[in-house]
Structure formats: C-alpha cells, structure tokens
Amino acid sequence: xxxxxxxxxxxxxxxxxxxxxxxxxxxxxxxxxxxxxxxxxxxxxxxxxxxxxxxxxxxxxxxxxxxxxxxxxxxxxxxxxxxxxxxxxxxxxxxxxxxxxxxxxxxxxxxxxxxxxxxxxxxxxxxxxxxxxxxxxxxxxxxxxxxxxxxxxxxxxxxxxxxxxxxxxxxxxxxxxxxxxxxxxxxxxxxxxxxxxxxxxxxxxxxxxxxxxxxxxxxxxxxxxxxxxxxxxxxxxxxxxxxxxxxxxxxxxxxxxxxxxxxxxxxxxxxxxxxxxxxxxxxxxxxxxxxxxxxxxxxxxxxxxxxxxxxxxxxxxxxxxxxxxxxxxxxxxxxx
Amino acid sequence: xxxxxxxxxxxxxxxxxxxxxxxxxxxxxxxxxxxxxxxxxxxxxxxxxxxxxxxxxxxxxxxxxxxxxxxxxxxxxxxxxxxxxxxxxxxxxxxxxxxxxxxxxxxxxxxxxxxxxxxxxxxxxxxxxxxxxxxxxxxxxxxxxxxxxxxxxxxxxxxxxxxxxxxxxxxxxxxxxxxxxxxxxxxxxxxxxxxxxxxxxxxxxxxxxxxxxxxxxxxxxxxxxxxxxxxxxxxxxxxxxxxxxxxxxxxxxxxxxxxxxxxxxx
Amino acid sequence: xxxxxxxxxxxxxxxxxxxxxxxxxxxxxxxxxxxxxxxxxxxxxxxxxxxxxxxxxxxxxxxxxxxxxxxxxxxxxxxxxxxxxxxxxxxxxxxxxxxxxxxxxxxxxxxxxxxxxxxxxxxxxxxxxxxxxxxxxxxxxxxxxxxxxxxxxxxxxxxxxxxxxxxxxxxxxxxxxxxxxxxxxxxxxxxxxxxxxxxxxxxxxxxxxxxxxxxxxxxxxxxxxxxxxxxxxxxxxxxxxxxxxxxxxxxxxxxxxxxxxxxxxxxxxxxxxxxxxxxx
Ligand SMILES: Cc1cc2nc3c(=O)[nH]c(=O)nc-3n(C[C@H](O)[C@H](O)[C@H](O)COP(=O)(O)OP(=O)(O)OC[C@H]3O[C@@H](n4cnc5c(N)ncnc54)[C@H](O)[C@@H]3O)c2cc1C
Ligand code: SF4
Ligand code: SF4
Ligand code: SF4
Ligand code: SF4
Ligand code: FES
Numbered sequence: 001x002x003x004x005x006x007x008x009x010x011x012x013x014x015x016x017x018x019x020x021x022x023x024x025x026x027x028x029x030x031x032x033x034x035x036x037x038x039x040x041x042x043x044x045x046x047x048x049x050x051x052x053x054x055x056x057x058x059x060x061x062x063x064x065x066x067x068x069x070x071x072x073x074x075x076x077x078x079x080x081x082x083x084x085x086x087x088x089x090x091x092x093x094x095x096x097x098x099x100x101x102x103x104x105x106x107x108x109x110x111x112x113x114x115x116x117x118x119x120x121x122x123x124x125x126x127x128x129x130x131x132x133x134x135x136x137x138x139x140x141x142x143x144x145x146x147x148x149x150x151x152x153x154x155x156x157x158x159x160x161x162x163x164x165x166x167x168x169x170x171x172x173x174x175x176x177x178x179x180x181x182x183x184x185x186x187x188x189x190x191x192x193x194x195x196x197x198x199x200x201x202x203x204x205x206x207x208x209x210x211x212x213x214x215x216x217x218x219x220x221x222x223x224x225x226x227x228x229x230x231x232x233x234x235x236x237x238x239x240x241x242x243x244x245x246x247x248x249x250x251x252x253x254x255x256x257x258x259x260x261x262x263x264x265x266x267x268x269x270x271x272x273x274x275x276x277x278x279x280x281x282x283x284x285x286x287x288x289x290x291x292x293x294x295x296x297x298x299x300x301x302x303x304x305x306x307x308x309x310x311x312x313x314x315x316x317x318x319x320x321x322x323x324x325x326x327x328x329x330x331x332x333x334x335x336x
Numbered sequence: 337x338x339x340x341x342x343x344x345x346x347x348x349x350x351x352x353x354x355x356x357x358x359x360x361x362x363x364x365x366x367x368x369x370x371x372x373x374x375x376x377x378x379x380x381x382x383x384x385x386x387x388x389x390x391x392x393x394x395x396x397x398x399x400x401x402x403x404x405x406x407x408x409x410x411x412x413x414x415x416x417x418x419x420x421x422x423x424x425x426x427x428x429x430x431x432x433x434x435x436x437x438x439x440x441x442x443x444x445x446x447x448x449x450x451x452x453x454x455x456x457x458x459x460x461x462x463x464x465x466x467x468x469x470x471x472x473x474x475x476x477x478x479x480x481x482x483x484x485x486x487x488x489x490x491x492x493x494x495x496x497x498x499x500x501x502x503x504x505x506x507x508x509x510x511x512x513x514x515x516x517x518x519x520x521x522x523x524x525x526x527x528x529x530x531x532x533x534x535x536x537x538x539x540x541x542x543x544x545x546x547x548x549x550x551x552x553x554x555x556x557x558x559x560x561x562x563x564x565x566x567x568x569x570x571x572x573x574x575x576x577x578x579x580x581x582x583x584x585x586x587x588x589x590x591x592x593x594x595x596x597x598x599x600x601x602x
Numbered sequence: 603x604x605x606x607x608x609x610x611x612x613x614x615x616x617x618x619x620x621x622x623x624x625x626x627x628x629x630x631x632x633x634x635x636x637x638x639x640x641x642x643x644x645x646x647x648x649x650x651x652x653x654x655x656x657x658x659x660x661x662x663x664x665x666x667x668x669x670x671x672x673x674x675x676x677x678x679x680x681x682x683x684x685x686x687x688x689x690x691x692x693x694x695x696x697x698x699x700x701x702x703x704x705x706x707x708x709x710x711x712x713x714x715x716x717x718x719x720x721x722x723x724x725x726x727x728x729x730x731x732x733x734x735x736x737x738x739x740x741x742x743x744x745x746x747x748x749x750x751x752x753x754x755x756x757x758x759x760x761x762x763x764x765x766x767x768x769x770x771x772x773x774x775x776x777x778x779x780x781x782x783x784x785x786x787x788x789x790x791x792x793x794x795x796x797x798x799x800x801x802x803x804x805x806x807x808x809x810x811x812x813x814x815x816x817x818x819x820x821x822x823x824x825x826x827x828x829x830x831x832x833x834x835x836x837x838x839x840x841x842x843x844x845x846x847x848x849x850x851x852x853x854x855x856x857x858x859x860x861x862x863x864x865x866x867x868x869x870x871x872x873x874x875x876x877x878x879x880x881x882x
Binding site: 068069071073076077078080082083085110111113114115116117118119121122220221246247248249250251252254259261263266268273274275276277278280282283288292295296299300303304 | 604605606607608609610611613653655656657658659681682685694695696698817842843844846847849850851852853854855856857858859861864878880881882
Binding site: 036054231239251264267284286322 | 362363364365367368369370388392393398399488491493494495496497499500501508509513521522523524525528549552553555556557
C-alpha cells in the first residue's frame, strides 16, 4: 500500500492510458435523467455532480442475466459448452463509491460460500476497482452505521480522494492497483501529505450494528414487520439496485436442439420467490418477505458469512416507489 | 387537512371502516399510510405531492381483509377505482372513497356512480414530460421508434415495480410467471424485455387509466406509462373508449363481439 | 486446473424407467463419463438438481441407496414444466444431474438401534434410499419397521419393493391407504398414517423414527411419536423448500438462518425446534 499524488491533467492522461490499454472502463455517466455505470472512453464523459448512481456497480461482476453454460442435443446425446472465463474482458470500474466497492465482499461471500462460483470469480479476477472517496452524501446514506465510511477502502484497488486543485490523493491498495498505476507511472508524484479526512463528508453513525443485531435475534415474531411493510408493493427494485443482493433464478433459453442455461437476478420481495409447485408458499405475505430482506442482511449474513449484507449506500431507499426507507426502518428497530 | 383527519378518525372510531388508506409525509415525498386507529389519522395528509396510486392496495386481500375500508383518492386513483369496479374487483359495500376537491372541500363517495359523475368533470391531462416525449416519439418513423424503445427497454432489469405499482395488475400469477407454456422469457435482456413490455401493454389496452404509476415507479426511469398512454389514444376511436373513463365495454384484448368486422375472431 | 463450474451438470443416461403410480416415475441414471462415475459418491438423505435439457432443472432426492454402486435413481411426480419435460424422456436418453447436495441421515450414529420409517405419498423416495441403505447393512440395526401410506392403492409407489419388504422376515412392513382408497383385494391397513403409527405402536426404546411426507402428515405424526415416548432427538425428517441452486447461493430455500439445501434437507426434530416453522 502506497500513497501518491496525481494532478488533474495526470488523471486525464492516466485515464487515457487505461483506455488505450484495451481494458473496458465502466464509470458513472449521466444520461436519460439518471447516473449509472456505462462504458466510457474519456474522463470527461464521467458524471460529476451526483450523490450516487441509481444502480450499483454489481452488474459488472454479476450480470443481470448470464449464461451458465450452453448445450446442443445431437442424436440423443448432449454436448455441453462450459462458461469460458476467457470470455470475460479486463475491466476497470472507475469512480466507484466506497459503499459500492464494499459490496464486493458480501457478494463474493454469498457466491463462494463453501463452493466457489466460477462465473463471479472470473469477473472479480479481471476487475480493477478505482474508487472515489465521498465528499458529499445525502439523507439516504448511512455507510458509517454499517462498518463503512466515506473513505473506506474495502473492495478498492485504488482509492482517489479529489483535492481542491482537482488533483487527487491516490491510495494504491493492491497488486491490481499497482498494475493499473504501472500503465502510466510517470503521472504519479510523491504524496504531498494532504490529509484525506479533510476531504471526506462528515456522516455520523445513525445506529449501532451490534444493537440492531441483538434486537433482530429476538424479532422474528415481532409485529414490526407488518407495521413497516404494509405499503411495500413487493417489487424487485430494492434488491436490484443493491450492491449486495445476490439472489438469482436459473432459467432455460431453448432454441430447437440448442439451449442455454441462464442465471438471472431474482428478489426475495417477489410473491412467488418461494412458492412451491404445489401452491404452498412459506412466505405468503409481504411482511414475511420484508422480514427476510432485513434479517438476511442484518442477521443471517453476519452469522453465517461473517459479513453484513448492507453497505449503507441508500440505493434501495432512493429506488423504492413507496418510500420504504431502510435507514428509517433499521433505526426504528434499533430504538425499540 | 384537519377535516380529512377528523373525518378519518371518526370513521374508524364509530367502526364505519376498519382501515383508511391515505398518505403521510415520507422521507423524500409523501407515501402511503395505513390507519387502523384514530391516533394514526393525525399523520394523514393529502395534496398534489401525493402521487402513489392507492388503488393498488384495495385489491390486496392480505391488507384489506373482509372489512369495509376507506381510501383517500386523487383523480388518478378515482379513475383506477372505477376501472377496478368495472372489472368486478370491488364492491360498493366494502369501500368508502374520500377526496379533497379543488376548493379544498372534503368529498365522500359511497357509490361508484358518484365517483363517475365527479371524475367526468376532469379531462385527462398530459404532463409536460409525457407530452414532450410523446411528441418526440410521434415524430419518429417505425424503425426509429423501435430503436428508441429497444434502447429504453435495454435498461429494464425486470424488477416489475411497474407491475407492482399498477392498480390494474392484480393477477396473482402474472403472464411472465406462467411457464407452461413459457410465454415470455423471464430474464432481463433487450428482446426478452420487449416481450414483457409488449405483453404488458396488450393486457392494459382499454384498461389503463393513464395514472402514470408504472412510469413513476420505474427505478431506471423508463417512461413506460407512455406505451399504454399512446395505445389508449390510438385505440379510443376504434373501440369507443373515452380516455380517462372506465372501459364499460370490456377491454380490447379479451372481449369480442359476434358482429365484429374482423373475420379471424369468428 | 481451471475452476469447476458448479452449475454444469453431469451427463446421465436414463438406463431404466419404472412407472410407479399415475404421474410418478423412477429413472435409473448412469454416468456417461466413467471417470465421473468412479469419483461420484453420496450418502443417504442427499439430493440433486436434475436437468431436462430444454426445460430446466428440478430438485429431487437421490432415491437409490449409496450401497448400490454404479447408478443413482430418482422418483418424481410430473407437476410442472421441468418434471413434465423429464417425464417425456425415454430409456437411453440423456439428462443432467448435479449433486450430491445437502446433509445426510446420521446412519453411523444409528448403529445398534432400531429404526421406524414413516412415509406418506410421494415422500417415500427419500426414505427408500435410507431403507435400502439400512437393509443392505442389516446387521448394523435392530428392529426395522416401515409404515407407508398413500391416498389410494394406485398411488402407492415402489409396489414391487413394498412386496419384497413385506416378505422379508427381518422387516415389519405396514402399508395403508386413506379410507376410500382401498380396492376389493386390499390386504393392508385402511386409515391415515398417524393413526396407523399409533396402532402399530413401535417402541421408542433405543429407536430412531424417520418421518417423510406432506406437511399435514408430519404435523399429525409428531404428536403420536411423542406419545410413544420418542424424544425430539430420536425423530428425523426432511424438508423441501423451493430450490434453484442447491448450493446455498440463490437465496430462496432458507428457513430462518438455515439453508435447506446446505444445512438440510435432513433435520432432527430437535433442530426443527430452532427454526421458524412458518418458513417451511
Ligand atoms: C430437497 C428436495 C427434494 C425433493 N425430492 C423430490 C422427489 O424425490 N420427488 C419429487 O417428485 N419431488 C421432489 N421434490 C419437489 C420437486 O423439486 C418439485 O416438485 C419440482 O421441482 C417441480 O418442478 P417443475 O419444474 O416441474 O415445476 P414448475 O412449477 O415448472 O417449477 C419451476 C421451477 O421451480 C422450482 N420448484 C418448484 N417447486 C419446487 C419445490 N417444491 N421444490 C423445489 N423446487 C421447486 C423448480 O426448481 C423449477 O425449476 C423435492 C424438493 C426438494 C427441495
Ligand atoms: S440494503 Fe439498501 S442501503 Fe443497504 S447496501 Fe443494499 S441498497 Fe444499499
Ligand atoms: S435481501 Fe433478499 S434479495 Fe437481497 S440477497 Fe437477501 S434474500 Fe436475496
Ligand atoms: S421495499 Fe420498495 S423497492 Fe423493495 S419490494 Fe417493497 S416496494 Fe419494492
Ligand atoms: S419498473 Fe422499469 S425496470 Fe422495473 S420491470 Fe418495469 S420497466 Fe423494467
Ligand atoms: S437452493 Fe439456492 S440457496 Fe438453497
């Protein structure tokens, strides 16, 4: 781990060098009234004034639909074609916020629980994350309540903290980060001793995870789930924008004798998520599904995977059509 | 506001209704509120910022149960209620509808005819944003339109917030969830998304009341409400619909007449 | 070596098809790849994801015993898209299998004990695996009692094996059908499984009871066993939540903090008491 300084034109040159190296760069772009990660060639295409992208960056390592393998039936036999890790391109994720980068750890924990997931690992292996620490936040942000912070480096290979002169403190955190720097090492200067903390937004913690956890351990039969979730309409918006939600469905795409098995995003909020073919549904009511959402992130994941399933990015609160605000709801559970 | 709160509290107190679905101040904008006791009615608000279409809740059995309920309704919500009634999803005995009219007066509707008469005074208006995009789309040729929508749909991740927010999408098993046969490929991909949206539009023709709830709900900002909106406009003269009024003659997809001028239907 | 793709199924040949009951079939599957066959091993209680190429995957337990090498069997009911796709396959066709997944019946711990198997309807398959496993290692166990019931005579699965078990002197076999489900020449019991268990009244002394069946049957059988003196750690069952991945990742099978595909599907009643019954 090494800290350097890079000035504003150095940043542009370095970005161009990454672009020229043939790596794909995904960065926040403002289009259609939203800011979201898209392929980018030049630094000036990257969005500037916004708090958070609508969607998390997870789709770059966990695509919304991905082919697990394909097959062909020939004369009663079946030929399988495995997912090819070589088909994944080297990717740089640029201007990822710390709460988004922090999502890689829980995501990877879910996918690699005891058995490894070849697909996500292929993406993760070829992904380099350049995060930007946060100088601004909105009322939905609460990273500091869930082990994060505006300058948290978990999941980042390099973290940039933009300074008042437009240059940046560059924390080079991993070997992948070093390799990215090596594309144009000349633009990185010695650390000038700028204090990173000075450039971070001040975001006091809103609740204590330990307290929430202790409350949740006894909350399965609480009335709080019904009270909080009456207005929830059971869509997948909160799960799909979340950097850590990993639930998926496996589906078949058939064309004559050929086919592909596809994994696609799914969400515990959907009414039919747990429905058996017999019609029996263990989570028949929305309140049970809302409970699953909260307990999975704040109780089951910490216990089973030793990682909290929420990074405090606030995306679900911003995306929810009926203003289910996770911070408000978790805080109220902590205060009960 | 005080009148609304007072009336709501009284309705709950004397047992006229067991539940009042209204709005409360939310963290970013007003949001739905479920009042089961007079205490909670103190939180009720009702103004032009209240955009969620509350009609979406009144067909949910797990919420409303068997009791009589009340709902505070905007014009959009009133239109949806009328359409739901036409589709036999509601009964007058189980629903009391409250609204605040343009003069700020509290109005109560006991019958659907009263709602009908009230709604008839309001023309279905188009918002600026909708008008702008619609004009843009109407200026496109076929290929351009297909490209525009394919581009928009490529952002869809099938969260089905549009479906969940729509009061008229009340099917317990949606066409996308039927897998024998699998009508629609259920994963998100540009063409599979198009399949979903075309099917959705087909199911809404002549039923959609143009409340815009689907478009408002879409987290990735696809103006999908305009599809059914445009279809309504195009279909109205053909099928005799009046945009903004319930389709008493049934919806275009599932109704037919013996004297239909098309041959294939007979 | 490159990482294994856990979603890639083994290719299996359907070696034998047995029609068990209306809509219910048993397939005997053999590995197409010999190396895969040689490396494959499983234990009683485990399940897998079975593919019908063109339709998708379904979850079934492995219904054959691990003591019978060289093949696995599954018994399934045609109820949906995948199962009907599977049901339309013929002997010699190719299908897919991933597994074995899940935990196992602790048969090693049961050595020296008596076993009581109680099953209803299509839930005999998971049980059949343990039954054959126990019978193939018969000297390890004391008394073996099987109580199996179905709606009607026609719905009983594994008919030839039921006969084999009935004929064995070292097994106490009781078959029953729901009232009204009997035929003129029916010689077994008539009545619901829990009532028949009460009538048979197996001793709980040094005995393990394994119960598999529809939730309603399980619900009424547990109290009967309790009455007979079975403690919670003497009763085992399997759970069937909806599954996709089978390996703890897709997120849909959990009951509270336990994942049926990883922590289950086998649970003792003692363990069941720790998770919310509402979620299965
Ligand atoms: C551990 C376990 C063991 C099982 N063992 C057997 C068995 O030995 N024999 C048998 O007949 N059935 C068994 N089942 C139930 C069986 O998996 C379902 O009946 C079957 O998946 C229905 O699939 P379908 O695709 O035909 O139905 P569809 O309704 O078309 O289902 C579509 C998808 O939903 C999933 N699904 C639907 N219902 C269930 C369910 N109850 N459990 C799991 N996944 C479901 C399937 O994965 C399938 O991909 C078992 C289930 C579990 C969890
Ligand atoms: S649960 Fe909400 S706040 Fe937490 S990480 Fe997911 S989207 Fe962000
Ligand atoms: S919150 Fe729900 S959708 Fe998200 S990972 Fe957990 S179970 Fe899956
Ligand atoms: S919390 Fe909001 S975004 Fe999530 S399922 Fe409910 S309505 Fe949809
Ligand atoms: S709400 Fe938007 S993203 Fe979600 S399914 Fe509808 S169109 Fe697609
Ligand atoms: S079946 Fe996927 S998590 Fe259990």
